[in-house]
Amino acid sequence: MSKIIVKVGMSSCGIAAGAGPVYEKLETLVKGREDVELKKVGCIGLCFHEPLVEIEQDGKSSVYGEMTPEKAETLLAERTSLTPVLSQIQDAPENHMMGKQVRIVLRNCGLIDPQKIEEYEQRGGYASLRKSLLELSQDQVIDEVLKSGLRGRGGAGFPTGMKWRFAHDAKGDSKYVVCNADEGDPGAFMDRSVLEGDPHSIIEGMAICGYAIGASQGIIYCRAEYPLAIKHINKALEQAREKGYLGQKILGTGFSFDIYIKEGAGAFVCGEETALIASIEGKRGMPRPRPPFPAHKGVFGKPTNINNVETLANIPWIIANGHAAFAQYGTEKSKGTKVFALAGKIKKGGLVEVPMGMPLRDVIYTIGGGIQDDKAFKAVQMGGPSGGCIPASLIDTPVDYESITATGAIMGSGGMVVMDEGTCIVDVARFFLSFTQKESCGKCPFCRIGTKRMLEILTRICEGKGKMEDLETLKELAPQIKDGSLCGLGQTAPNPVLTTLKYFEDEYLAHIRDGKCPAKVCSALIHYSIDPAKCIGCTKCARACPVSAITGEIKKPHFINDDVCIRCGQCMKACPVSAISVE
């Protein structure tokens, strides 16, 4: 029998779910055992089963979920008593989540130890950099990327090869390659996963880009909220320098290139290229008009090419396998794959990578396993605060740039937050507006003041104080904010309101005209009450109530004082006989 390899998923979410104690337990268990190798790996994407442990032996592997230190002990002693969440038997039902995926960006995530460059190299890592430097000209590299059809994965979807071409053609004594790792969209975490789980793929992608456009300096602008990602990149950078993939005269050629990390300080607008550049320069991260484009005047006034994490992670794969292999996936205008972060009211939340053009239905039902508790699917929010809600009626929309844009949402960075019948759409619109309103840098009055007015209106509607003309005002404000704003933040801020108004106007009307929140979320529009016929007077609800709004004698029906009630729902959860309802 061959060696047993035990891999523990130690990305941020794995650790949050309790992977740390599992790893420690395994460490003590395998101490001194020559036949077992214990590894820390990144995220494989099955986040809903975290913490995860994979066991590999004789070329076969099984992944076990919901691990605890106790289960880890069983796992090593006799595996058969545990059921894997993923195994090598192709038809096993547990494999449906992975079966429909095509993993290019996530090719190494969860498989290799991200802190060991050798493991990246064993899976073909840095061969693409070698090939680019030794066999291809700058033009050939750019052509390869251009022909692959790769488009920016950060949101806007601009062809990557064209961007590289502009930066290559720009004149300057020094140029920069910037990796935008300021993943700020709430609900998106694919970049974090790649940064943590496969940092070398980004370094290699950046070095290839540096060669192609003639840059000698790379900067990874990473948000400070991702401490583990920063740690892994720093380690990877050190290793890449040691091995000669970064630094002077790389692989014996005349090409020199190095990378440093710049930590963000928490500002959503810094995901926008020109704001990001201002932030790198140490200023307030505020956007400026374009042109000049960063390709001509970027970081410190030098020609700069900015790509997002996922875009760069595609590059080594494209160079290694050729543009045609990449372009075989996807649709006519959207080539390759896209990583999505499935979250919200979905059964199997996690990171998935699918070929472009897959219908939303397949992503949500086949891969995501459908809606939690088998409730009715209401909408999926795509593109974060810049995107919109796609309703159940459009669930057969293929995921590609054009089709998603046609619904009013955007592809964005790939967050998919699934909503069920218990999600209030007006509340969601308000949620996004409060986000963009807070994050507006304040430069453009339409964005600064306009989003505030929209938020006030939405808040009013959620509080049951909306007026019919509010809907008209919203529709009037939205295009003005879009037209009057300099950057993507303001230009897209009204999208969540516009799409929800388009597909869920009924729900707005219910709030305004009928004073009802159909999803029973908006506090001001709902009331909890106890059915005296069902109440057994157990006092559990009164004890659960944090504001003492419930009165009643023991063994007699209780009563909720609506004026005191804060609509937290604790009483409903505490009631053993379902006597409490909400209307």
Added chain:
Amino acid sequence: MPTLVMEKPELEEALRPIIERFKGGKGITIPLLAAVQEKIGYLSSDSLDFLSKEMDIPAAELFGVATFYAMFRLQPQGKHVVRLCRGTACHVQGSLRVGEMLQRHLEIEEGQTTQDRLFTLQFVACLGCCSLAPVMMVDDEVHGRLTPEKAVEILESYRKAD
């Protein structure tokens, strides 16, 4: 992270090595302020004034950057910083109710620090652990799959550990 209220000479002594490290560099404002905040816990006006003079950067520029980014604090904070994620996935999974419960339990509003200086409560944008929603971070530890009661229990366990 320590929060120290220092007398001026002591403060200047503490800041001097940081000034030496960053002086003359380009694009250093953000890492400079981050280093100062890590050293003394927050960005006091005294410290920013001192930096401005020593490094020849207009105080307005330092305050401008300090107030622009969410990471920087102009007030001292509690021993434990509680960051409740208010990202989309957490919102959909009920983080608002968790936030309301924490505010009631700690008897403070979001952004404030408890009287005993033990907890500072912040509502933050996405922490990137969406599949474990709702999520909060206490200092550097992430806690997922929260309910209002569970969140309170977690904070109480920190109180007990002190």
